[in-house]
Amino acid sequence: MRRLAQYGFGAPDSRRQKRLEQMRRPAWLGTVRRTSPLSDHWGRERGTPVDRYYIERFLDENRGLIRGRVLEVMDARYTRRFGTNVTRSDVLDIDAANADATVVADLAAADAIESATFDCFILTQTLHYVFDVEAALEHVHRVLRPGGTVLCTVPVTSRIGRAQLDREYWRFTPHACRRLFARKFDEGAVDVRGLGNVLACVAFLVGMAAEELSARELEAHDPFFPLLVTVRATKVATERAMAAAGHPS
Numbered sequence: 001m002r003r004l005a006q007y008g009f010g011a012p013d014s015r016r017q018k019r020l021e022q023m024r025r026p027a028w029l030g031t032v033r034r035t036s037p038l039s040d041h042w043g044r045e046r047g048t049p050v051d052r053y054y055i056e057r058f059l060d061e062n063r064g065l066i067r068g069r070v071l072e073v074m075d076a077r078y079t080r081r082f083g084t085n086v087t088r089s090d091v092l093d094i095d096a097a098n099a100d101a102t103v104v105a106d107l108a109a110a111d112a113i114e115s116a117t118f119d120c121f122i123l124t125q126t127l128h129y130v131f132d133v134e135a136a137l138e139h140v141h142r143v144l145r146p147g148g149t150v151l152c153t154v155p156v157t158s159r160i161g162r163a164q165l166d167r168e169y170w171r172f173t174p175h176a177c178r179r180l181f182a183r184k185f186d187e188g189a190v191d192v193r194g195l196g197n198v199l200a201c202v203a204f205l206v207g208m209a210a211e212e213l214s215a216r217e218l219e220a221h222d223p224f225f226p227l228l229v230t231v232r233a234t235k236v237a238t239e240r241a242m243a244a245a246g247h248p249s
């Protein structure tokens with residue numbers, strides 16, 4: 001549980017507790033004029049962190065791709081929640097102390113993982129912890145089966161986690177993601193989106209929850225103020241590659 005808390009996944013509070021927290025520390029205009037956040041946990045004690053609103057909607061929209069052999073980082077929560085027809089679920093972590101990990105490896109040096117293994121790789125909120133992003137993306141592409149897809153999210157605007165000061169390296173722009181993924185994947189098979197707006201970013205930074213914003217406020221996407229980038233990239237399936245990976249033609 002301590003590991004999960006480090007990444008903002010504490011024990012879920014009840015809806016009533018979250019409502020009480022919103023009333024105890026209101027987030028009206030003026031109350032956000034402060035130099036410390038309302039929440040030290042991305043707003044989780046008040047409701048759904050704003051980045052998770054976008055991440056979970058992205059995975060929901062792509063749930064049809066979460067099937068077959070699925071790899072996820074840290075735990076399998078999104079595989080379980082959004083997957084259909086999952087034949088095998090694996091969890092990757094660099095941290096050997098993670099009891100959920102079925103694959104312990106540094107994504108930037110993951111030669112031990114066999115090539116062309118996974119139909120889907122759920123790579124949420126991880127690349128900013130990997131210094132050598134290019135090497136990581138080489139392995140992401142390599143471990144996917146032909147026709148397999150990586151569903152990736154990365155932060156653009158985010159605080160640094162309390163326990164992550166010397167672990168987080170990067171923030172990304174949509175433009176950088178397009179270039180990084182197009183180096184490994186066919187450009188036409190990469191879909192990159194920047195989500196959020198200035199209000200969503202401010203709310204997230206101060207630690208308000210998604211429930212404290214309206215759907216209209218969350219769904220206004222301003223290219224100049226993205227909070228999060230989503231990337232859906234599919235490995236091209238040539239007939240030869242499909243045969244080599246053991247797919248029937």
Ligand SMILES: C[S@@+](CC[C@H](N)C(=O)[O-])C[C@H]1O[C@@H](n2cnc3c(N)ncnc32)[C@H](O)[C@@H]1O
Pocket residue numbers: 007072073074075092093094095105106107108124125126129130
């Ligand atoms: C914030 S969690 C992200 C995954 C989680 N599913 C999510 O959506 O938030 C970060 C995870 O990435 C792992 N990690 C950090 N650097 C890594 C690396 N180079 N290779 C593999 N895993 C890494 C951490 O140990 C941690 O479990």
